[in-house]
Amino acid sequence: MPEGDTVWQAARRLHTALAGHVLTRSDLRVPKYALTDLTGRTVLDVVSRGKHLLTRVEGDLTLHSHLRMDGSWKIYAPGERWRGGPGHQIRAILGTEERTAVGYRLPVLELLRTGDEDRAVGHLGPDLLGPDWDPGTALANLRRDPDRALGEALLDQRNLAGIGNVYKSELCFLLRVTPWLPAGRLPDEYATHLMTLAEKLLDANRERPERTTTGRRDQNLFVYGRAGRPCLRCGTRIRVANQGDGSRERPTYWCPTCQPGPAPRPAPSSRPGRTR
Incomplete structure (x- = not known):
């Protein structure tokens, strides 16, 4: 989407x-x-x-x-x-x-x-690129369900309108939190920064033919679409897992070192067993 x-x-x-x-x-x-x-x-x-x-x-x-x-x-x-x-x-x-x-x-x-x-x-939350943008209302909407995973709450257009799967992953990386962190556990200073950062990224990219969150010429995105590749900050391999309620799961990318916290366990290794 x-x-x-x-x-x-x-x-x-x-x-x-x-x-x-x-x-x-x-x-x-x-x-x-x-x-x-x-x-x-x-x-x-x-x-x-x-x-x-x-x-x-x-x-x-x-x-x-x-x-x-x-x-x-x-x-x-x-x-x-x-x-x-x-x-x-x-x-x-x-x-x-x-x-x-x-x-x-x-x-x-x-x-x-x-x-x-x-x-x-009319059901949409404040539009990040619209004249109705209100970070306070958006943040209050995000916290209405404190147990909901932050990544899912960011994608819910009833909370704030405009964030998709790319920005969800990139924003969580920039905040150094996992998308599976319950929204209610996001510290106040992080939450305020999240609203400012979300508006800044979308506003900066609305005039660009190619989206970027890194400001680098050699790599446009920090984690999205980079599963298995080294983190641009620490070198750890980026991980990917589906996030959602089972009906609309979307691939979610994160760095397990830069973004400590709740996350799915890595899939078990599928090495073939030895035969005798």
Whole structure:
């Protein structure tokens, strides 16, 4: 699932391509909206809210979409070949005279009254990249369930919106705590720093084509995706294990030396036994 900075970038691309222009083509390829026609309406703006995209159209209408794991919006110029995937994966087409936005593999696509956007995003916590960002509220949300693992609490968009699996692993590494630490056991000074650091990382990366948390040219990330490779701080091999409630487990990366605390046991060695 994309991180909040990725969705923010998608919103900006859509806004640049569509906002202020009249729709000359509209095709929503989901049964509920198969007969809906938005042509002739002006796109007012496109914004992100956490990991959600809101395309606001003249007439108090908002097209709400969510990318989840595989969805994407691609922008094409007139005559340009569409390369986002086969035609049967297209879920939405919004076209103007100058640009066409094509939504591929969108698992969530719904048309709302703009005044009813809270039906889609009202459950979200403060948005790390939004005007509603409030670190105090986000921290209070995070601590509502003190026994919940910190990594799971960070991924819960009801607590704070925008953190995905990459930032979860990287933030815990930078704080020197494991993602399995109960959120209620995070010291106050660490908790405050976590909110500041989360906003700083997402804000720094929203303008970048390639995400980085290290500030290094040779390695963009400290732990995510680096299982078995040496820690950039101490040289210990980075570990990976699934974290979740069993329904939405995600690979989680950490350094067992730099991040002491609760963590899954290493998998037993699978050396073949000797035969006689």
